[in-house]
Amino acid sequence: MLGNKSAGILAVMGLFIAALNLRPAINSIAPILESIRLDLGMNASAASLLTAIPVLCMGVFSPLAAKLGTRWGIEKTIMWSLVLIGAGLVLRWFTDSPFFLILTAVLAGIGIASIGPLLSGFIKRYFPSNVPSMIAVYTMALTIGAALASVLSVPLQTKTDSWQIGLAAWGALAILALPVWLRIVGKYGVHHTRSTSSSQMTRLPWKNKNAWLLTLHFGLMAMGFYSITAWLPPIMQSMGYSKLYAGTLLTIFAVVQIPAGLVLKTLLKRFPSRLIWLLAASTLEFIGLILVLLNLLPWLAAALIGFGAGMLFALSLLLPIDATSNAEDAASWAAMTQSGGYIIGSAGPILIGWVNDATQSFSLAVIGLIVITVIMSVLQVIIVPKKAWKNKELAAVKIQ
Numbered sequence: 001m002l003g004n005k006s007a008g009i010l011a012v013m014g015l016f017i018a019a020l021n022l023r024p025a026i027n028s029i030a031p032i033l034e035s036i037r038l039d040l041g042m043n044a045s046a047a048s049l050l051t052a053i054p055v056l057c058m059g060v061f062s063p064l065a066a067k068l069g070t071r072w073g074i075e076k077t078i079m080w081s082l083v084l085i086g087a088g089l090v091l092r093w094f095t096d097s098p099f100f101l102i103l104t105a106v107l108a109g110i111g112i113a114s115i116g117p118l119l120s121g122f123i124k125r126y127f128p129s130n131v132p133s134m135i136a137v138y139t140m141a142l143t144i145g146a147a148l149a150s151v152l153s154v155p156l157q158t159k160t161d162s163w164q165i166g167l168a169a170w171g172a173l174a175i176l177a178l179p180v181w182l183r184i185v186g187k188y189g190v191h192h193t194r195s196t197s198s199s200q201m202t203r204l205p206w207k208n209k210n211a212w213l214l215t216l217h218f219g220l221m222a223m224g225f226y227s228i229t230a231w232l233p234p235i236m237q238s239m240g241y242s243k244l245y246a247g248t249l250l251t252i253f254a255v256v257q258i259p260a261g262l263v264l265k266t267l268l269k270r271f272p273s274r275l276i277w278l279l280a281a282s283t284l285e286f287i288g289l290i291l292v293l294l295n296l297l298p299w300l301a302a303a304l305i306g307f308g309a310g311m312l313f314a315l316s317l318l319l320p321i322d323a324t325s326n327a328e329d330a331a332s333w334a335a336m337t338q339s340g341g342y343i344i345g346s347a348g349p350i351l352i353g354w355v356n357d358a359t360q361s362f363s364l365a366v367i368g369l370i371v372i373t374v375i376m377s378v379l380q381v382i383i384v385p386k387k388a389w390k391n392k393e394l395a396a397v398k399i400q
Contacts, residue, residue, distance in 0.1 A: 010183060011122075011126045014184045015119060015122060015134060015141070016137055017177040018082065018119060018141075018177055018181070019115075019138045020142070020177070021086075021111075021115070021145060021173050022112050022145060023142055023143075023149060024089070024146070024148070024149035024170035025054055025088065025109070025170065026051055026054050026146075026226075027145075027146045027147075027149035027250070028150075028170050029050045029051055029167070030051070030150070031153045031243065031246065031247035032154060032157050032166055032167070032243070033047055033231075033233065033234050034233075034234055034237060035163045035243075036050075036101070036163055040098050041098075042098050043357050044353035044357045045350065045353040045354045046102075046353070047353060048230060048349040048350045048351075048353030049105065049349075051230035051349040052230075052350045053109050053346070054108060054109030054112055054113075055109075055222065055342055055345050055346040056346035057106065057109030057112065057113040058109065058116060059113075059339050059340065059345070060113070060339075061110055062114075062335070064114075065077065065113060065115075068114065069118050069121060074118050074121050075122070075188055076185050077114060078118050078119070078181060079184075079185050081110075081114035081115045081118075082111065082178060082181060084107050084111030084114075085107075085108050085115075085171075085174045086171045086173075086175055086178070087171075088106070088109075088171075089104065089167065089171030090168050090171035090175075091103075091168075092104050092164055092167040093165060093167075094164070095164050117335075119138055120138075123138065126188075139258075139261060143258050145173070146254040147251050150247060150251040150254050151247060151250075151251040153166045153247065154166070154243055154247045204335060204336040205333055206336070210383065211323075211333055211337070214316075214319055214320060214323065214333065214336075215336055215337045215340040216341075217316065217337075217380065218316050218337045218340070218344075219341040219342075220344070220376045220379070223347060223348035224285065224348065224376075225313070225348075226345050226346070226349055227349055228309070229250070230348075230349040231356075232249055232250050233246035233247055233249065233250050234246070235365075236292075238361075245298075250302070252302040252306060253306035255306070256302075256306040256307045257307070258310075259310075260306070260307045260308075260309075260311050261310055261311075261313075263311075264277060264311050274318070275380060275381065278312070278315050278377075279381075280308075282373055282380065283308070284307055285312070285373050286377075288300075288301040288303075288308065291304070293363065293367065319337075319384070320337055352365045
């Protein structure tokens with residue numbers, strides 16, 4: 001807990017600027033993906049790895065982040081993770097081969113995977129009485145970083161006549177974050193403890209059927225989300241729209257997620273049913289994808305998919321809380337659903353690329369995303385506990 005105002009401001013700055021770095025490595029790729037493929041001779045399957053690998057890292061390395069945070073301290077681990085993200089992005093300036101570019105995705109992905117879970121611990125440590133507000137700062141910064149990368153990567157490429165600079169420029173966010181985190185480590189990093197023992201840690205619920213269903217649901221949600229993040233601009237360019245307009249659609253997709261979580265909080269207070277809003281969010285995505293398939297009102301399609309995705313992400317974080325009876329179990333269920341879910345989700349961009357290579361069209365891939373949305377809706381009916389449909393106490397739980 002922080003003892004004075006200046007310390008609080010420093011911690012808020014650290015939280016905001018760290019979260020700002022969690023999406024540019026992913027979102028900066030899609031708007032200029034066609035230029036990258038043309039220059040490096042990458043097919044769609046190989047290009048999909050640039051988005052899929054960071055997402056896969058989020059699944060594989062997230063459980064390791066907690067152990068590193070216990071050993072080195074949350075603050076120091078976040079700082080070195082920012083170094084990894086910055087290095088991965090800056091190295092893109094010197095990219096001259098697909099292998100090298102994919103390597104930068106691995107470096108940045110490991111950094112992102114380490115920071116994501118630890119920021120929640122950072123909030124709990126320094127803002128124990130103000131968690132909802134700090135979660136709002138976290139998610140707002142994450143979305144702003146995604147939106148900036150989506151909208152500015154094309155102008156950066158155009159102005160410098162280099163897609164390498166358009167990608168590498170986002171390393172500046174990590175560089176700007178390092179002085180703040182060096183100060184945080186200097187002031188607070190020495191106070192971390194190593195008191196958590198393996199006996200105190202709740203095991204992940206690998207043998208629980210409902211936990212696996214929640215993991216599958218999170219995975220399908222992530223698969224659709226990152227497929228759109230990676231491929232929406234190329235899909236729209238294949239339909240005849242300009243690179244700038246296609247990038248703008250990705251920005252719309254990212255920006256509408258900001259109010260989605262806030263609107264959901266209000267809706268849950270008035271109508272506690274998780275199932276209603278899960279199905280409503282999936283329906284928004286379904287309608288948006290149908291519009292994409294029919295090449296109708298692209299801006300509305302992007303907005304509907306983005307708003308639905310924002311609601312689904314928040315609800316997917318809430319479901320493990322509904323399914324468990326104490327904080328330790330909720331944390332273990334959340335760790336399993338997110339780790340396994342991101343691994344499943346990483347397959348989405350790869351499958352889209354493979355289908356495009358095989359058919360020379362995105363139509364079948366969009367149909368596949370529609371099918372995923374339908375399957376996800378069926379899962380929602382199965383996994384939502386009956387008590388969560390009506391219990392007003394559960395509606396008071398803060399959506400993060």
